Amino acid sequence: MTLEQRVNDDIKQAMLAKQPERLAALRAVKAAILLEKTSGTAHELTDADVVKLMQKLVKQRRESAELYTSAGRAELAANELAEAGIIEEYLPKQLSAAELEAALRDIIAQTGAVSPADMGKVMGVATKKLAGLADGRAISEAVRRLLN
Incomplete structure (x- = not known):
């Protein structure tokens, strides 16, 4: 269905x-x-x-x-x-902050990002991979925090 x-x-x-x-x-x-x-x-x-x-x-x-x-x-x-x-109720379960951070650490490792200048590279992959599982704003804030 x-x-x-x-x-x-x-x-x-x-x-x-x-x-x-x-x-x-x-x-x-x-x-x-x-x-x-x-x-x-x-x-x-x-x-x-x-x-x-x-x-x-x-x-x-x-x-x-x-x-x-x-x-x-x-x-x-x-x-x-x-x-x-x-x-x-109809949306998929959202990732917790810890799950989101873990997923983003994997994506950062895959893309080889090391500085805030690489944020665009990470965001492109993260928004596709985490679509529907996390809010775009939450992804962006977490990526910014992890790259700093």
Whole structure:
């Protein structure tokens, strides 16, 4: 079962169970998938593409929650964070800080990087190898720290 099919099935279950927060989050995912499918590139989305879309949606919701919190709208921020949590259930498990550092040390050894000037070389390999397993910002900060 593809990730897209799983989302569609879970939308039906959320409707039957009368879970409005879950339903709203899953409908947002489905809308993003449909929008991407009809964007003119005319291709079927792989699970990796759907994961990227979901990561983007989670990031958007977290940023919205920060804005709502700074504006004093805690109830809207809580709603955004709840939706982000629901969407994250479908994403692969994120690497812990220790696992990320270990993976990056291997990549640095493979690329032969020794100074901050080699950061681009390391980031190119790391973002491909760790796609979906770690946030790009976390990868960048860890690489910068390890190369200094």
